[in-house]
Amino acid sequence: MSSSLPLFPLSASTVSGEVDTLFFFILGVSAFFAILVSALMLYFTFKYRSKKAGDAGADIHGSLTLELIWTGIPFILAMVMFVWGAQLFFTMAKPPADAMDIFVVGKQWMWKVQHPEGVREINEMHVPINRPVRLTLGSEDVIHDFFIPAFRVKMDVVPGRLTTMWFTATTVGEYHIFCGQYCGTRHSGMIGTVVAMMPDDYEAWLAGGRTTGSAVQNGERLFTDLSCITCHKADSSGRGPTLGGVFGSTVQLNDGRRILADENYLRESIMTPQAKVVQGFQPIMPTFQGLVSEENLMQLIAYVKTLKPAETAPVPVKK
Amino acid sequence: MNDATVHQEPSYLGAPYGLAAWLLTKDHKRIAILYLISITIFFAIGAGFAATIRAELVTPQGDLVTADLYNKLFTLHGVVMIFFFLIPSIPAVLGNFFIPIMIGAKDLAFPRINLLSWYIYVIGAVITLSVVISGGLDTGWTFYAPFSSISSNTDVTTAAVGVFITGFSSILTGFNFIVTVHRMRAPGMTWFRLPLFVWANYATSLIFILGTPVVAITVLLVAAERGLHLGIFDPRIGGDPVLFQHLFWFYSHPAVYIMILPGMGVISELVANVSRKQIFGYSFVAFSSIAIAIIGFLVWGHHMFVSSQSIYAGLVFSIITMLVAVPSAVKTFNWTATMYRGSITWDSPLFWVLGFMGLFLVGGLTGLFLGTMGLDVHLHDTYFVVAHFHYIMVGGGVTAFLGGLHFYWPKMTGRMYSEPLAKVSAMLVFFGFNLTFFPQFILGYMGMPRRYHAYPPEFQVLNVMSTGGAMVLGTGYFLILIYLLYSLFKGPKAPANPWGATGLEWQLQSPPITHNFHEIPVVTEEAYDYLHAPAPQLAIPASPREVTHE
Incomplete structure (x- = not known):
């Protein structure tokens, strides 16, 4: 050691x-x-060294065994x-x-x-x-x-x-x-x-x-600051799907695919939202590429992972 | 047939004289010599880069060259050695020279295309190397995106264009070889009478044709993303960086077999000759080349176990990687068995055979470590990988090339070199190589990553050993250059068949006439019929008729 x-x-x-x-x-x-x-090679090299110039080796062609x-x-x-x-x-x-x-x-x-x-x-x-x-x-x-x-x-x-x-x-x-x-x-x-x-x-x-602040707290703040919460409401009244319990669930997309919502799905949905659109929703979300750093992304994801199904969003926003 | 030694006719090296006659030649033998000169120059350039890299790594601090220069050095070392030395080495020199002769043809099927291949190769190489004055290249020979497409400040576009152009040279050579072997075999030269060197080059040609277009397109896509901002590999504009690795390794793993399969072909010729015996299991050796060429196309993902590719894809790539090890093992056992009850001649070719075997064994077996997924996680991108592929491509490939070059030198040039010096240099290369690269296995398992300009101090002792070995290795290579060049001017004239070998090439005078054969020979024997081969004859016997040259 x-x-x-x-x-x-x-x-x-x-x-x-x-x-x-x-x-x-x-x-x-x-x-x-x-x-x-x-x-073996060295042994053969010495053992079978040519005795006389021009001698041929044994007439062996191979063995299937x-x-x-x-x-x-x-x-x-x-x-x-x-x-x-x-x-x-x-x-x-x-x-x-x-x-x-x-x-x-x-x-x-x-x-x-x-x-x-x-x-x-x-x-x-x-x-x-x-x-x-x-x-x-x-x-x-x-x-x-x-x-x-x-x-x-x-x-x-x-x-x-x-x-x-x-x-x-x-x-x-x-x-x-x-x-x-x-x-x-x-x-x-x-x-x-x-x-x-x-x-x-x-x-x-x-x-x-x-x-x-913790990663989740930072993510929660970003969720508000970036106005994610305007569309992704805790109930189903938002223009975007509700995010409670989405992590780890299977999501039905509008092109018929069903995919597992893992970290990479959440990441992609923030950076290139048009790539996978949830069934029943319009592809209206703008990209956040350039607006959120990789660290911010990880905080946002950490926060989204904490959201439970049917739970009210922690920060209620009213028009 | 032995009369050829005494009634010398003007050889291919003679008339027509002059630079133009050489640069416009359609003779496959002259084109092989053009390639030999070119790859020797590129080898020297690549070796110069390597020497600087090894000098830098003597101390843990990055103190000899800057980090940027170091990155450019290892990049160009890889690019030059792989694309401009290793890939063309055996096929374009020994293959070009000997495939037509071995099958009893007067030339390749398409002599003009053969010359075109050389020009394309030289043009591609010059364009690629022009980056030395236009900002260098620091992407590594692997051109990984998105580093190469969005981050590197060097002249990636020019290098990509150069590599793209060079690819056509490989494709044309492969195409030429395949057509030649199919269409131009002499009467009686059946597929199973072909020398194994021809089988190996045939397998290599398949890879040239099927693989090269993919890497050519891949580097062009990198250039397109750099220049035109097409989103192919950069995720910020919709690309996928892992896609690059799939495309790149789809060619570049088979490319490793381009660098070793022809060497296996050379070694098959040499083993039969030094043992003076039919090769053991001819058809197993022949078909293992084809198996390697085919299975080799399905293992590329073993470069990507930790790239974030699916772990199930990794499983498939790992098991196929393990399968491709089997035909290489089969060849090794057959070569060993060939020596059993042989009549082993202790001339210089034996030394190259033994050197190749020792180095190729280590290179091949260490591939098992890397194909094993749980172990590759630790070893990936460390010096273990560097050591492994140098054992295969340099220890195996270059040693086989040098063995072949020594074996065929009398035939190609009509001159004998110094046997004692050849034996000494073969041993210098073997020991120097091991001293250079064996410590790198230990460095790799300890965790030293590749492409590091500076490193933690605990890695220093092994790095110093490696650099010391490189000096021995370099001395060995340099010695070869000296005595081979010397032999051209002062070497004794070579007899037609110095090694007492079988095969049509040894029935021609040394060096052969321009059209190889006055009449197309009729082949009646299988390959390696050493029961009826003449005795080795390293010098032309003293006789009054000997002085009739020219």
């Missing part, structure tokens, strides 16, 4: 050990075949690797339901991190250990990639959509954050630090951080 002999990365998340196990399995299989083939064996064995091993790797990938792709949220925005060339409670940091991310953390990632400009080697996790941060990743840190410490996807001049400067803390320390750190 010491970093004094730099040949292996720190391992500090619940999946990092599993990734390493799979790595050593494939390494073992690979080393076996590399050594087997190399040793051998071909089947050395097609079959690599195939089976490759399938084992595939299944194992796919299982691990699915674990890494599906965050646990009880994960806490952190919002991350990448822009040339920095990481902006926002905790649900409202605390913000730049190029640093404080997290508690032993608690699943789900990151929602957005980009202000080009593709970036949020990579924490010690946790063995990485995810592209793609403009125009939100992506997610998750991890559970297991060991207190400070770990690298790298931008994995080349993004221009200061790509190699787009790095930061994850600070994994004991849960109590994390709470204390959060409490000491300066905040301008």
